[in-house]
Structure formats: C-alpha cells, structure tokens
Amino acid sequence: MNVTVEARQTENAFPIPANVFAETVTEVRHYTDSLFMFRMTRPASFRFRTGEFAMIGLPNAEKPVFRAYSIASPAWDEELEFFSIKVPGGPLTEHLQKIQVGDTVLMRKKPTGTLVLDALVPGRRLYLFSTGTGVAPFAGIIRDPETYEKFEEVILTQTTRTLDELRYGQDLVAAVKSDEILSEIVGDKLRFLGAATREGEPRGERITTMIENGRLAAELGVPALDPATDRAMICGSMAMLKDTAALLEAAAFEEGANSKPGTYVVERAFVD
Ligand code: A2P
Numbered sequence: 001m002n003v004t005v006e007a008r009q010t011e012n013a014f015p016i017p018a019n020v021f022a023e024t025v026t027e028v029r030h031y032t033d034s035l036f037m038f039r040m041t042r043p044a045s046f047r048f049r050t051g052e053f054a055m056i057g058l059p060n061a062e063k064p065v066f067r068a069y070s071i072a073s074p075a076w077d078e079e080l081e082f083f084s085i086k087v088p089g090g091p092l093t094e095h096l097q098k099i100q101v102g103d104t105v106l107m108r109k110k111p112t113g114t115l116v117l118d119a120l121v122p123g124r125r126l127y128l129f130s131t132g133t134g135v136a137p138f139a140g141i142i143r144d145p146e147t148y149e150k151f152e153e154v155i156l157t158q159t160t161r162t163l164d165e166l167r168y169g170q171d172l173v174a175a176v177k178s179d180e181i182l183s184e185i186v187g188d189k190l191r192f193l194g195a196a197t198r199e200g201e202p203r204g205e206r207i208t209t210m211i212e213n214g215r216l217a218a219e220l221g222v223p224a225l226d227p228a229t230d231r232a233m234i235c236g237s238m239a240m241l242k243d244t245a246a247l248l249e250a251a252a253f254e255e256g257a258n259s260k261p262g263t264y265v266v267e268r269a270f271v272d
Helices: 003-010 132-141 145-150 163-178 180-186 207-212 215-220 238-250
Strands: 020-032 035-041 053-057 067-070 079-085 104-108 125-131 153-160 190-196 230-236 264-268
Touching: 020 163, 035 104, 035 163, 067 079, 067 132, 079 132, 125 132, 132 153, 132 163, 132 230, 145 180, 153 163, 153 207, 163 180, 163 190, 190 215, 207 215, 207 238, 230 238, 238 264
Parallel strands: 125 153, 125 230, 153 190, 230 264
Antiparallel strands: 020 035, 020 104, 035 079, 053 067, 053 104
16 A cells, blocks of 8 residues: 555544455546546455445545445456446545545445346346446446356447446447457357437437337347347436336336346446
8 A cells, every 4th residue: 555545544544344344446447527437355255246236435434424336347356346426525426536546445245236137037138228327237247157148149238428428338348358258258249339318420319219219129130129038127317217117117028126036127326
C-alpha cells in the first residue's frame, strides 16, 4: 500500500465487523465522468453465484454506508469486479469514485440475487436486457461457461443515453471473444446489441421500443420474443424494469425466482 493511500484511509479506520470482508483494490478504470470499474481481492471463503450482488462500503465512518452492487465477475474469477456510477453528492459513490489501487473496500459476507441461471427454466436463447450500470451482473453471466452449456445463443443488450457509456460492455464482449479459453467455449453464441438513445446517427431506441416495433428481432435476425424458446434477465432503472417486464408478461413470459424458476428474472440497478 503506498504511503499516500495509507494516510488517506487510516485517518478514518474503524474496527471491521465480523460479517464484513475488508478487501484490497487491485485495479480502477474510469470510463466516463460518471462511470468506473474497479477490481479487488476475493476472500478465499467468499462464494457467490454468477449474477448475484453484494453490499459494498468504505471504511470511512464508524457506521459505513453500504450499497448493493452486482458482482461483475463470473463465479470462477480470482478477483471481484464491480461497475459503478458516480453520483454527485452520493453518500457512497462520492467517495468510492476516488479509490485507488491498494485502498480498502468493505463487502458484507452474504451475496444474494435473482439474476442467476438457476432462476430460469431451460431454454434455447438467453436475452440479457440492461441499461447503464445494469450491464454489471451480465458481465459475469457472459463470462461464465455454464451460460453457454445451458443456452445455444446469448444476446446482451445495453441501452444508454450516450455512446461512451456503452464502452464497458463493448470492451467486455471483445475481451470474451479474444480470450483464449473463453472464446473456445463461447464460439459465436454471444452477441451484443448496444444503443445510445440520445446521441449518434442512426439514433438508438429504448429496448422497450425495439421490442415493440420489431427492430430487436430484425437487427438480430431472430424471431419475436417467445417463452417457448427464449429466456430473459432484466437489469436497469426501475422504469425500464417495469416496462420491459410488462412487455414480457404480455408475451406470456413468467417471472422466476430462486425458489421457483421461470422464463424471465428481474433485478433493479441498485446505486442511485
Ligand atoms: P431515453 O434516453 O429515451 O430516456 P437512464 O440514465 O435515465 O436510466 O437511462 C438509461 C437508458 O435507459 C436510456 O437509453 C433511456 O432512454 C433508457 N430508458 C429510460 N427509461 C426507460 C424505460 N422506461 N424503458 C426502457 N428504457 C428506458
């Protein structure tokens, strides 16, 4: 740990509770003024299912603020990756966005969540619908070999306001396709459809609009959404979740849960 970082963090050092891990940041990458990715060490005893979320905080107060963060790593990763928004004045992200390699990040020991393959009944094609940082859990799902054992085709969509917000997802898909081991497993099963709704020519449309007007199926060269063959996971803002789920329900999809798998599952993008 470098001296500056140590000085910065020990100023506010408090005892770590028994239900919390204190991990070390190994990488930080800023994508835009409002988005960044960080990786940290993974405790040997920490187990999670790809797509789950954990509660993240900083050791900067006696009672640290914790927020739910989707784990962007697949379950096999030796480290833990997170993709975060930077909220001006946000109680956690205002500080979290300043972390550097060597800093400490806190994580509660129990992960949970519904964006897991186990909550879906078997199907042929898996849709991963996201907006903004909602792509985070899918960063794990698309890097998990189990996804490709269970599905013949995996379609990741991310819609954002601006083009630069799509870069994390684009980089991920490119990394999967160029990775020696993963590319063998994934083959040509994975596709990414990114669209910015407030920038670029031609202008992208909301995922809900693309489902309704048939552009999604046309661009991908696939049939319209069908619960007989398709499964879906949704992660985005509350409004996007609600509207996308309503379209799936109208097409006779049924929401799944850990206790009762279905044809689609939902998780909101947590940090706001
Ligand atoms: P739009 O630009 O048309 O509002 P936000 O940053 O507000 O969460 O938006 C991220 C992306 O999600 C944007 O592309 C936005 O489109 C889109 N979006 C916002 N609300 C909805 C919704 N109810 N259904 C589908 N997409 C949405």
